[in-house]
Amino acid sequence: MDPQRTPLYEEHCKAQATLVDFAGWSLPIHYGSQLQEHHAVRNEAGVFDVSHMTVIDIKGDNVRSFLRYLLANDVAKLPLKKALYGCMLNESGGIIDDLIVYYLRESPAYYRMVVNAATREKDIVWIKKQAEPFNIDIEVCQDIAMIALQGPLALSKLASVLSPACMNAVSSLARFEACTEGHWFIARTGYTGEDGVEIILPEKEAPLLWQQLLNNGVKPCGLGARDTLRLEAGMHLYGSDMDENVTPLESGLGWTVSFEDSDRNFIGKAALLQQKAEGVKHRFVGLILAAKGVLRNHQRIVCANADDGEITSGSFSPTLQQAIAMARIPASVKESHCQVDMRGRLLPACIVKLPFVRKMKDNQSISSCDEAQVQPSSGVYK
Amino acid sequence: MSEIPADLKYTDSHEWVRDEGNGVCTVGITFHAQHLLGDLVFVELPDVKKALTAGEEAGVVESVKAASDVYSPVTGTITAINETLASTPELINEDPYIDGWLFKVKLEDEDELESLLNAEEYAEKITEED
Incomplete structure (x- = not known):
């Protein structure tokens, strides 16, 4: 089967990207030099097409209870607008996926999860199955694009292309906070260790934003630079650094597991407690x-x-x-x-x-x- | 710069060979090879005076993405290596046929060059691979 194309495929071709098949998607590995792209993000600003990521919206009164059961990290400690990184485990404590969850609305509760592309199908099946007793609404977002703008100059570059209203909202974001502005979702998060934002927007609007950023001197960056940047930043890659055969405790992800609330049960908890007792x-x-x-x-x-x-x-x-x-x-x-x-x-x-x-x-x-x-x-x- | 210069000889394993006359040839990796590897960050070259047989491993080029062996296209003795690559391996990406050369070999048999691929044959080979 031919790999899927993101809404920015034409832009990548125009920029003479070297495309590879990544988790069933045709994505740029680089646009000429992975090293130059890496340095651009560390020193100035670079932009990545991460539209292959899976975005799942979860809404309903029981979402908080559901996520406290589904994830090893505890969304109870998450203030409104904030993002939380964590793992979704199986009963043995093995990592089904790592993900980021954003808390967007209090009532009725609305959380947005971003999970990996390679694990998309199994994640959706798992989440829906676990959600059955909770009576909540799970929607896998369609027709969207996701753009990560990263680097010390990311926010100032963004200011030159966003509407004043939108930029106002973005300027007020602390690290790991997110906001919605019309159909756009903007989070001050990333996978590079740099300041920056990840923007989820309707696919039709993505090429223009991409072009405007490039016209403002932002360098397009591929999966190659994304990998060296996240590795330097000590950020994990699912499928390489961890998978279903290992627990967070033996993957340097113990800090993402919350045992604080002893009344909280979450999937994999018993296995992790046993592993802790026996010694990791x-x-x-x-x-x-x-x-x-x-x-x-x-x-x-x-x-x-x-x-x-x-x-x-x-x-x-x-x-x-x-x-x-x-x-x-x-x-x-x-x-x-x-x-x-x-x-x-x-x-x-x-x-x-x-x-x-x-x-x-x-x-x-x-x-x-x-x-x-x-x-x-x-x-x-x- | 042509991606496959007509005046060079080539191997199946993506080395190029330039006949420098007087029985010496220069060896490097092709534009196609460096493009597949991406940014090069480390190069290991043979010692000068080392005797190599055609097809024998002569060194390693490593990019951010992958490590790749470099094979000697011919039988002979190493007479020089490109020492500047130790600090600037990116020369192989920027200029694979001139500044990015790897090593020079004194041929044991000067006719051996005739057995290598010409530009046309190499172009066909990489088209088949794609």
């Missing part, structure tokens, strides 16, 4: 390669006095100019370094905390790999 056997870390080369998914991690670990997402960090990765290693590993099996050669790497690149106001802090640390006198490394 893996932890999720960042790696920086202390040698030349590029870390790749599924490479083996060799740790001192412990079982092997595995890279879940590896790539080259354009900001650090070094290979970085997210990896699952045995919880028992105490050392701050390890080795990576790169096509038969064991190369040294530093174990670091995520994220690799963090924006604090206007300052950027980046992780570093202390080379002295990974050259032990024992001569373990060549």
Whole structure:
């Protein structure tokens, strides 16, 4: 079957994008240089077509109770307009998908969920099945486009194309807040570690917004840059960093699971409590390669006095100019370094905390790999 | 710049070979190869004076997306490598046939170049792959 086209397909062709089939959608991997697109988002502003994402609106009086049961994170702590990131688990605690949920209206309650494209069908089936006892209205949004405008200049670029009314609403948004303005939904969220917005709008209006942003010097960016940006920002990719075979606790996502309200039951809770009681056997870390080369998914991690670990997402960090990765290693590993099996050669790497690149106001802090640390006198490394 | 210069020879594995005369040839990867790989970030080249057989692994080019082996198109001895690629691997993307060259080989048998693909044959090959 031919991949589906987003409402911005023609724009991508005009911009000479290299298109790939991603989760059944024809999407740009880059428009010439993935590295330049990455730097544009870190330093100025870039725009992504993320219309492949699945948007699900959930409305009704029981939605809050439903979402408190469906998700491992607790929407009860979510103020109006705010977004919450979390996981949807199966009974064993395995991750069906990660998602973001926005709380848009109090009464009758209205929440909007954005879930992954690759998991669209199974998510919808699962959500509808779990919702049966709750008598709520679930609508998968059709005929929409989603545009992510990201980077330190994102909001000022947006100001030059939005109507004053719309921009007023956007200016008042704090981080992780969302608003609706007519048929547009604008959230100050993203998947790059930068400031910016994600806009969901009617598909017919998407090409004009896209063109206006490009005319204002915003760089179109593809899935390639999206992946290196989210990896630097320590953000997970479903299907690579976690799936139904692992729990949030062994995926560096324990912070998205809320046990605070002991009266709240959620799907997977019993399994997670059991795993906690028995001890979580893996932890999720960042790696920086202390040698030349590029870390790749599924490479083996060799740790001192412990079982092997595995890279879940590896790539080259354009900001650090070094290979970085997210990896699952045995919880028992105490050392701050390890080795990576790169096509038969064991190369040294530093174990670091995520994220690799963090924006604090206007300052950027980046992780570093202390080379002295990974050259032990024992001569373990060549 | 032509994407498949007519004056070069090519391999099935997307290397190009330029006859420099006096039994030496220059090797790189084609425009098509660098386009498939995307932005290159790391290049591993053979040592100078290393003897290589045609088809033998000579080095690795790594892009953000993937690692790819580079094979020696001919049998001979490495006489030079492009050292500037260590700090500027993007030269391979920007100018694969001139500044982005990888290594030079002193041919064991100068006639070996005749056995490689010409531009037309290489163009046909990549059309078939698409």
